[in-house]
Amino acid sequence: MLRQLPLLVVLGCWVGYSYSESIAPYYGTTPNAASGGHTWSMDNVLPSGVPGLDIDLVIYNYTPIKETQDDMIVHIQNENANGTGYIFRESDDWSGVRGGTEIRKVVPVTPVNRSQWGNGSIEVEGTGTVDNASVIYNYRVDPCYNPQSNPNCPEYEVQIPEIETVDVDSLYDPLEDETVKNATASTDADRYDDEDSLSEEERLKEEEEEEKDSKERLEKALAAVDNTIMFAEAFAQDQLLQAMNMAINMSPYYSASINGGTYKESVVLVDKELPENKRGLRNGLAQQLLHEKMIEMQYNK
């Protein structure tokens, strides 16, 4: 069991890591949008930098403050960012109803992307005010809103960059290059030996010389190899001899013995009265007097 435990811990960590990389949609809620007043910007309420965010629920509560006979309608609303009107508007008619009773509402909405949610507000129509207002948005985030954002998304497509094809011949023609022309231009033939012009006798002579040189190089190589082998053998023998000598030199130390016994104290001090050093006493007293004199000089005495 003890052995399994670390493995389980590791697996647990791995599962947790996998979850963080998950592409499954997740949900969240905003803080109270109306905490700073009765109008708010959705950019300040919703998390930033999350493209696939849809709002699917609005939860609000407030307490109307009014007289029973007054007409009062409260609108909780968000403007349509991509047009006119409202993307969300919930109205509570408190006309003829006594105030002071809190309302708490959970309003499901068709999931709409955050880009369409404009500024939010609490609007009071009629006589009365709103107290202790809270507006919270529930949202859903689809990590694969843009499939290219994560390779794990089902619609992810591997992007192959388009490589522009170029006609190399049109860019560079080596036959037209001056340097190439110079390099390939015919040269003066008289400046080089022409092998075809050698006679048969000269060719045999050259072959013999080459064969002779080859043999000499082979002999030199074999001699070098022999020298190397001899050097290695000599070095090995030397090492062997040194090891043997070392063994011989060390043997006496191993066999040496130290004589034991008791070494008795040979010096004996006899008790005797030691007189005071009067000279030293006098010297010490003089120094003390001098010291006190110096101290008194500090106080101008």
Added chain:
Amino acid sequence: MFKRLSVLSMILVSIQLVPTAQSAEVPINGTVQSRCVITTDTAGVYGNPNAYTLTTDPSSGGQLPVVRFDVTLADAYYAEITAPTSFSSSPTLPDTVTWTGDTTVQTVSDATGMGQYEASKVELGMTDKYDLTATGSTWFKTSSVATMGGNKAFPGGNYTALVEAQCIAQ
């Protein structure tokens, strides 16, 4: 005697020969989901502002109990909420206790449909009766004050009282 026996035996035989009547009972099962659900939203706490008073008033260190009624069928139920009139558990008391209490609508989920609940409730002693005319959730809070008679002190210990909430079909 013989005749009687033979007649009796014939009757017995005839009873065995004639098939008996068959009967069976077939059950019909059904489940009715309640369309009125009562949930305790907040448990109450008694504060003890002086030796002879226990109260749920927040200004005296108490906490009002809150109960929620979730109704999915309008005009079908009454909510009856009764403030406590005795302790369900307490130390031995030295004198009688005087009880006061009241229930009010704290929160609604529909202003138009539930806005009149408080105004149209019926009070009968410590019991408040509400006509649940709209679907949705309604939160009711109940205040409770217990005063010891003769200005005697409440003995030390734990005190528990119960608010009774009922959903009664109309």
